[in-house]
Amino acid sequence: MDHDTINRLLKRETISKLRGYNKKTYQVLLCGIFLNICTGNNDHKLQHIYFIRCDDLLRGDFKADQDDYDFTLDNLQDDLKEKGFKRAKDLNTINKLITFFRTRINDYLVKNKTLFLASELAEILDLDRYFNPNPQTEKITVLPHHWIEFNFEKGLIPTFPEMFTYQDLITLWNKYIDTYEYGSHKPYESQQRDYELASLYRSLTVSAVTFVESYLYYLFYNLRYDKEIKKMDEVKALIRKDRLEDTQIFEGIICKVYPVFKEDNVLWTKYQKYLKINQLRNKYVHASAFEDRADRSISSLQPLLFWNHTQLVYNLNDCINFVLSLEAKLSDSHRILYWWGMLSEPEFNIINPKKVWLLNKEKLSDLV
Numbered sequence: 001m002d003h004d005t006i007n008r009l010l011k012r013e014t015i016s017k018l019r020g021y022n023k024k025t026y027q028v029l030l031c032g033i034f035l036n037i038c039t040g041n042n043d044h045k046l047q048h049i050y051f052i053r054c055d056d057l058l059r060g061d062f063k064a065d066q067d068d069y070d071f072t073l074d075n076l077q078d079d080l081k082e083k084g085f086k087r088a089k090d091l092n093t094i095n096k097l098i099t100f101f102r103t104r105i106n107d108y109l110v111k112n113k114t115l116f117l118a119s120e121l122a123e124i125l126d127l128d129r130y131f132n133p134n135p136q137t138e139k140i141t142v143l144p145h146h147w148i149e150f151n152f153e154k155g156l157i158p159t160f161p162e163m164f165t166y167q168d169l170i171t172l173w174n175k176y177i178d179t180y181e182y183g184s185h186k187p188y189e190s191q192q193r194d195y196e197l198a199s200l201y202r203s204l205t206v207s208a209v210t211f212v213e214s215y216l217y218y219l220f221y222n223l224r225y226d227k228e229i230k231k232m233d234e235v236k237a238l239i240r241k242d243r244l245e246d247t248q249i250f251e252g253i254i255c256k257v258y259p260v261f262k263e264d265n266v267l268w269t270k271y272q273k274y275l276k277i278n279q280l281r282n283k284y285v286h287a288s289a290f291e292d293r294a295d296r297s298i299s300s301l302q303p304l305l306f307w308n309h310t311q312l313v314y315n316l317n318d319c320i321n322f323v324l325s326l327e328a329k330l331s332d333s334h335r336i337l338y339w340w341g342m343l344s345e346p347e348f349n350i351i352n353p354k355k356v357w358l359l360n361k362e363k364l365s366d367l368v
Contacts, residue, residue: 001042001051003108003152006033009054010102018057025064026057027094028072034101035079040155084129096124104150114151115159119144131158140338145225162214162323163339167358169207170346173316174355176200180309201307202284208319209281212274215323216249218336226334229257246278258329267329270322277315309350316348 008014009030018026029050036047056062080088087093100120107113118127127142142148142158149157179196223229224239232239234256238248250271255261262268283303292298327337344357 001033001047001152003105005051006101007105007109009033009051010098010105014058021064021066021069022057025069025072026054027098028069028076029054029057030101031094031097032072032076032079034097035076035083035085037150037152038156039083040151040153042152084126086124086126093124100124108150114149115147116150117144118142118146118148118158121148121156130156138338138341143222143225145222158338160336160339161218162211162337163343165207165211165214166343169204169211169316170344170356170358172200172204172207173346173348176204176312177353177355180353198305198307201312202304204312205277205315206281206284208316209274209278212278212319212323213246215327215336216246216254217244219330219334220244220249220253222336223253223257223334232256247275254326257334261329264329267322267325270318270325273318274322277318280315309353313348313350313353316346320346320348 015023015026032050033047033054036042036044036050041047053062057064077088080093085093085097104116107116121127122144131140131142140158147159149159151157176197179193179200182193229235230239235253238244238252244252280303283300287304288300290300292300292302323337327335343359346356347354
């Protein structure tokens with residue numbers, strides 16, 4: 001069922017054409033359609049039955065009575081309660097769900113917007129219960145300032161920026177392995193392979209740094225909503241800003257919230273390695289012919305002519321290790337890599353490098 005069809009069914013002028021139990025049953029069916037989308041069942045057979053019944057009510061091909069209404073309402077309320085929707089037995093919840101549903105559809109059709117703040121959803125749904133139905137799986141913490149995607153195919157999806165950049169990194173690595181393993185005795189094919197490897201080397205370096213930056217930015221975003229941190233004089237000036245450099249986030253905020261990090265030689269060493277990789281990344285992103293600032297006899301173009309498999313593996317692992325080390329040292333309330341165990345961990349090897357499965361096949365069923 002597409003957005004335009006849903007929009008037609010949700011319009012106030014459409015609903016106002018119905019009266020009595022026809023209208024009440026129709027509104028309950030709309031909530032059933034909404035629930036199926038939320039749970040990723042938009043293509044389920046039951047969804048099509050709801051749609052047909054709504055159209056039957058609008059055309060007058062079906063007349064609902066109290067028994068029809070009571071039966072439909074009881075089933076909906078049981079499903080809502082099971083999924084963690086608040087005040088599932090309250091009849092006012094029907095109107096709240098329709099209003100929320102209508103807002104999501106209008107946002108998509110008018111603004112091409114699918115993301116909304118979890119605080120909006122928290123008004124009608126117990127977030128912790130909904131996103132953590134199985135207590136034995138890794139817990140996903142969804143806070144009011146987090147963004148949720150209203151996805152017609154997959155349902156309600158918590159979004160984490162660094163997860164997208166990690167996926168990009170792994171996808172590029174797998175493409176790199178395809179090219180790295182390809183061998184040819186034909187000169188032009190061998191040259192083509194070298195060009196592709198050099199390009200992928202640069203792209204992977206940029207992608208690895210982007211992953212670190214997105215992690216730091218999302219950590220910064222979450223720290224901004226910590227009431228205690230906002231009171232800290234040491235970070236007040238920076239915490240209010242929307243745009244910061246990665247060094248400002250780590251040194252100016254994170255290390256002020258966690259002063260022991262500056263004394264942590266292991267973490268600080270990993271951070272320094274990341275900074276060197278970031279300098280290389282900047283030369284790739286801002287390619288220029290100017291002299292190198294550190295040595296004016298060297299052109300800034302020089303790094304673009306160089307690629308080395310061993311160095312690439314070191315760079316990728318250094319970026320990942322810095323993020324994981326930092327995450328492990330944060331307090332539980334500040335950790336953000338809820339999704340890490342749902343994807344396969346990277347295996348960037350120098351000898352016999354292999355592709356990395358993006359999805360963790362053992363935990364595929366845990367994905368929201």
